[in-house]
Amino acid sequence: MSSPGNDAADDRPQDSPVSHDALQPQMTMHPVAYPGMPMHMYPFPTNMSLSQPLRTKRRQVKNACTNCQKACKKCDDARPCLRCVKYGIAEECVDSQRKERKKGIKRGPYKKRDGKGSSTSDRADSPGTSAAGLPPAIAAAMPPAQMSYMPMGFAPAGFYPPYPPGSSPKPGEAPTYMPPFYFAPVAVPPHLAAPAGQEGEGAVYPVGTQFFSAPILATHYGQPYAPYMMPHNGQVPVPAGPFAAYPAIYPKPPSTGGLNGEGSSGRSGENGD
DNA sequence: CCAATCGGACAATCAAGAGT
C-alpha cells in the first residue's frame, strides 16, 4: 500500500470516531473502535465467532462532513475526518447541515406486523439490543448487554469509559464503550512481533500503556497517511515508549489540493423544499 | 492504473398513530 488508493478501499476499515467538538480542542484521535464503526470492524474477542457468518450491518456516522457528503464517501465523526486529512483539506472539514424533517404529514391507519413481537425487537439495528444479525440461537446465547460493543477480551468490565464521554447508559440499554486507546499505524517494531504461536487474530500486543490487537495491526498498519492522532497546535501528545518517535516517521499527508467533490450526488437533485 | 462520479441500497431518525 503506497498510494492514496481509491476511496472505496481506503475509506473502509480505518476510520473512526466520535464527535469531539467540545472534547479534544488540541487533537483529534481515532480510536480503535467506536459506536459508528462497521460491525465487521468491531474487535470481537477470539472466542466469538470468527466462524459465524456475521452479517455485517453498515453503520453510518451521524453527520458526514461536507466533503465526504459531496463525494458520497465514508466519513467519520472526528473533525477533521480521515478522508479530509488524507486529501489535505482538513480545514474544510465541517459538518454538513441537516435539514429539518417535515412535520404534519398524515399517515393512515397502521397495520400490525403479524401479531408477534414488537418491531423494535425485531430490528437488528436497535442499538444495544441485538446480536447484530446473528442467528437467533447464537444471539440468545450471548450476554445481551455486551452486544453493542464488546470490550476486548482482556479488558475488565469498567475498563472502558462510556461513550459519549460523561454519559451513562439508560436503564435497560447496553452501554456503549469507547476504548481509551488509539491506534498508531506505524511499522511494527521488531521487538513487538508476536510471540511464537500467538500471531493469530485476537493476539494482543502490549505496547507500553497502549494495546494493539492483531486484527488492528493487520488492518491499520501501513496506511499511506499519518496516523490519526493529529496534533493540532504543534503539540505532540505522544507517550514515551516504543512509539514516541512515530510523528517523525510520518510526514504530513500529501497535499493533493483537493478532493473530488464537485458535481452532485446522492439523491440526485433533491433538497428543494 | 488510479481517482472521480454517481445510482441506488441501506441505515438512522423521528413524528404520527395506536395501545395501555
Added chain:
DNA sequence: CTCTTGATTGTCCGATTGGA
C-alpha cells in the same frame, strides 16, 4: 405516556467513467 410504524432524510457501497 409509551410503544410501534412507516415516511423521510442521510450515508456510503460499489459499479462505472474518465484522465494521466
